[in-house]
Amino acid sequence: MAEHPPYPVGLRLTGRRVVVLGGGQVAQRRLPALIAAGADIVLVSPEATPSVEAMADAGEITWERRPYEEGDLADAWYALIATSDPEANSRASAEAEANRVWCVRSDDADAATAWTPATGHSEGVTVAVLTTEARGRDPRHTAAIRDAVVEGLRDGTLVAPHHRTRTPGVALVGGGPGDPDLITVRGRRLLAEADVVIADRLGPRDLLAELPPHVHVIDAAKIPYGRFMAQEAINNALIEHAKQGKSVVRLKGGDPYVFGRGMEEVQALAEAGIPCTVVPGISSSISVPGAAGIPVTHRGVAHEFTVVSGHVAPDDERSLVDWPSLARLTGTLVILMGVDKIGKIAEALVAHGKAPDTPVALVQEGTTAAQRRVDATLATVAETVREKDVKPPAVIVIGEVVTVGPRPVE
Structure with a gap:
């Protein structure tokens, strides 16, 4: 035998x-x-x-x-x-x-x-690896081969094209906070199989360089549109390419449904009769503070965290945020898209009862090679942003959790 x-x-x-x-x-x-x-x-x-x-x-x-x-x-x-x-x-x-x-x-x-055999699974495929001899078998070597094949299929580095007709459609893929390693394995696989990729500025740009030459990459920021037509133009581009029978990936930063306007795109595709798959992504609201050494919750410090969009100031009539209620919370407040409004945000929180010495951390370009963290308090954050020249994209964390971990080295 x-x-x-x-x-x-x-x-x-x-x-x-x-x-x-x-x-x-x-x-x-x-x-x-x-x-x-x-x-x-x-x-x-x-x-x-x-x-x-x-x-x-x-x-x-x-x-x-x-x-x-x-x-x-x-x-x-x-x-x-x-x-x-x-x-x-x-x-x-x-x-x-x-x-x-x-x-x-x-x-x-x-x-x-x-x-x-050493087995693994990837999107409906089972990979089974057997050693051909009983004597001298090395299970770790067999498992390593299995892992390499499965990982390659999952992350798109080992591409096995579908030879049967694919169903055209759109995948809304959350690319994570910026580090290309933080996209989900499903998102990376769909990206590797795409015919067209429409990418956000805040998506993991390094992944685009890995795409085959035939893939049409469209920078969403450069789609021609009028000042108030940006989202409509993106929706139209998704529909147009999908109707041509192509597999389209809408690569977005973070998670499509966390201030990513993902549902607007889903609704537009549904009205056009285009099938759509949503692939969740790692939200910068949690991952960026974590990458900077800040837990959004910590035992005995914060039992809740709240994520808020800061793209409009508290005194703007368009604001949907209940700032007085936020000021009374004892947990962590995470603000996205709020760098240019942080002065007014801090003033509103203090005016409604938040202590001026409440710690604040701003994490710019989180999870990327350009990441930096700047610390302040509600009383000093506006001036600190100007002095340190903090630029978007940056995640702002307000609360005692800012002081839990090791202090950043200036």
Whole structure:
């Protein structure tokens, strides 16, 4: 048997009896996949890890709390032998052989009739990697190959084009706060498969350089439009390219639905009959403070945090923010798009009861190589922004959490 490689095959175990002998760490690792496959699983073991016991309690497996007995593998389609008793493992393996039950042995691959591959999943594809020889097998090497393939499929560095006709449409992808490594794996994969990418200025620009030459990249800031037609022009561009049968990605900074006008684009696409997928992104309201060493919540300091748009000042009639209520909150206040309005924002908060010495941190170009943090208080923040020349984009954090971590080095 050692002279021939194993024959790879995918077992369809839905509703079929699978017997697992032993409730230890091996079973704990293998059971979730068997459960996901819909197998009718019987666990035979006097004991089990807490995780395996929880699976039994949830009704995902049937647990017979006893050692292996002759006949346990009757009517089984597949068996996993993983007890700590070598003699019991040998007897169970012999029973599997006699009954033509494919059998995996955790203690002796040479004596098994089946081997478990290192598996991973990516968007409807299962990657399974097998070592071709039982002797001298290196599970870590096999797992490393699996991980490399799956990661490549997920992040788009290993591109496997779809050869069947793709359904044209638009994906609204949240690109995260700026660092290209902080986009989601799904977002990166969709970006790698796109025909057209319409990108925001605040999206992860470095990812655009990785796109194949045939991809049409459109800078949303440069789409021709009148002063008040920006969003309408972007909507029209999305619809136009999607109707041409292309796969379009709208790459946005942060999360599409956190001050990203994502719903406006979704509504426009829906009215035009264009299918749309929304891929959430990491919001700068949480990630940028974290990158600067500021937790938006901390035990004993802040039990809540509030995210506010600062693009209009508190005294602007267009403002929808209840500034008096915000001033009374004891938690963390995170302000986006508020650098040029921070003076009036600070004045409003103090006027409604916030202490003037409340700590403030401004994190400019968060998560990028140009990131910098500037600290102040509500009383000094307006002058500090002018003196330090703080520019957008910057996330502003107000509250005691600013002082929790190590002080920034000037």
